[in-house]
Amino acid sequence: MGFMKVNVSAIFLLMFLASRSDVKAENVVFDVTKYGNEEDICKAFKRAWEDACASTSPSTVLIPKGTFLLGPVIISGPCKAAIELQVKGKLQAPADMSEFQGFSSWITLNYVDQFTLTGGGTFDGQGKLESNQRICGKDKHCKLPPVSLKFNFITNGIVHDITSTDSKYFHAHLLGCKNLTFQHFTISAHDESLNTDGIHIGRSKNIKIIDSDIGTGDDCISLGHGSRQITIAGVTCAPGHGISIGSLGKSQNEESVSGVFVKNCTISNTQNGVRIKSWPALFGGSASDIHFEDIIMKNVSNPIVIDQVYCPWNECNKKSPSKVSIRNVSFKNIRGTSRTPVAVQLSCSKDIPCKDVEVADIDLRYTGNEGPAEFRCSNVQPKFLGKINPSKC
Numbered sequence: 001m002g003f004m005k006v007n008v009s010a011i012f013l014l015m016f017l018a019s020r021s022d023v024k025a026e027n028v029v030f031d032v033t034k035y036g037n038e039e040d041i042c043k044a045f046k047r048a049w050e051d052a053c054a055s056t057s058p059s060t061v062l063i064p065k066g067t068f069l070l071g072p073v074i075i076s077g078p079c080k081a082a083i084e085l086q087v088k089g090k091l092q093a094p095a096d097m098s099e100f101q102g103f104s105s106w107i108t109l110n111y112v113d114q115f116t117l118t119g120g121g122t123f124d125g126q127g128k129l130e131s132n133q134r135i136c137g138k139d140k141h142c143k144l145p146p147v148s149l150k151f152n153f154i155t156n157g158i159v160h161d162i163t164s165t166d167s168k169y170f171h172a173h174l175l176g177c178k179n180l181t182f183q184h185f186t187i188s189a190h191d192e193s194l195n196t197d198g199i200h201i202g203r204s205k206n207i208k209i210i211d212s213d214i215g216t217g218d219d220c221i222s223l224g225h226g227s228r229q230i231t232i233a234g235v236t237c238a239p240g241h242g243i244s245i246g247s248l249g250k251s252q253n254e255e256s257v258s259g260v261f262v263k264n265c266t267i268s269n270t271q272n273g274v275r276i277k278s279w280p281a282l283f284g285g286s287a288s289d290i291h292f293e294d295i296i297m298k299n300v301s302n303p304i305v306i307d308q309v310y311c312p313w314n315e316c317n318k319k320s321p322s323k324v325s326i327r328n329v330s331f332k333n334i335r336g337t338s339r340t341p342v343a344v345q346l347s348c349s350k351d352i353p354c355k356d357v358e359v360a361d362i363d364l365r366y367t368g369n370e371g372p373a374e375f376r377c378s379n380v381q382p383k384f385l386g387k388i389n390p391s392k393c
Contacts, residue, residue: 028055031062042071053079060084067092072103082114087121095126105150115157123148127168145169151177160184170197177204185212191239193217201227203255209235216240225285226255238268245287246277247310249324254285263293273303277310281320290329297336303364304331304344306354327355335363341370343390348379360385
């Protein structure tokens with residue numbers, strides 16, 4: 001009987017422990033305002049992050065409502081559990097560029113898994129000052145302004161219900177990220193602010209940008225080399241330079257771009273619509289499996305573009321063809337208005353012509369008085385389906 005009692009007790013103990021394993025660990029909140037009252041919350045933010053990152057339970061770093069000055073800061077993982085940065089207030093970057101000596105970004109997040117950035121708050125880059133604007137062009141010694149939010153090697157994360165305004169340079173820059181989603185992400189900058197790309201993606205995989213509003217002085221979204229399996233859906237881009245793949249082929253050993261799906265987007269009052277661009281004469285690379293579908297253009301210059309002679313500031317020899325391969329590209333159900341006569345421009349490489357390009361159900365009307373809209377092609381033979389306006393090249 002004693003043996004039976006021991007076994008029954010052991011069984012109940014195991015059942016109790018099993019039931020407790022289903023209980024989720026309680027989220028621990030680390031409020032930055034509890035870590036000091038200095039005007040610049042940089043030190044308090046770092047200490048709160050370090051404590052949260054060391055927690056074995058899921059944790060939240062809280063920035064409550066209010067306006068807080070935050071100097072340039074780098075926060076890193078890996079953390080011991082899932083971590084959330086909850087920004088309810090407004091964070092302001094230093095207005096003076098001298099505060100960023102030694103920093104290429106305002107806020108840098110490195111090597112964090114299971115990361116969430118949310119809260120309804122705002123990151124104000126304070127980039128409106130003319131002194132913060134840079135046109136570096138060919139000047140290799142030019143000091144670029146800081147990126148507002150740099151995400152390096154972030155995995156299995158989400159950024160939602162966050163606003164970024166007036167970045168000094170790119171608003172968000174992704175490098176080496178995987179399974180990261182941006183949803184209800186609002187970006188706002190003046191249409192003449194230089195190089196203020198909304199979201200730039202490089203060497204990252206499985207990235208989603210959905211249901212977001214982006215207005216900048218440069219590309220709303222730009223994809224650099226190594227971007228793979230990228231979904232952009234339900235995005236409003238206005239103003240800006242549109243949604244771009246590239247520019248590609250400027251550097252040696254660039255990784256390929258593949259699996260890009262842009263759909264159900266509205267692009268308004270921009271310098272370009274949807275675009276693939278590569279440099280002539282320089283280095284090789286490839287872009288494939290790229291699809292633009294169900295897109296509305298409103299008063300857009302150059303609504304549909306493949307540009308393989310992209311050469312700003314005359315940095316290259318336009319007479320030498322691009323070495324970047326472009327194939328398996330589709331433009332489907334794109335409609336609206338163009339403010340330039342050339343509504344569709346497909347300019348491919350003479351040495352490596354574009355392959356497997358499909359154009360279907362296009363209806364783009366020129367709003368000016370210089371004649372009907374035009375469709376121009378070079379070094380490409382598109383497959384046409386459905387109604388095509390302007391007339392096929």
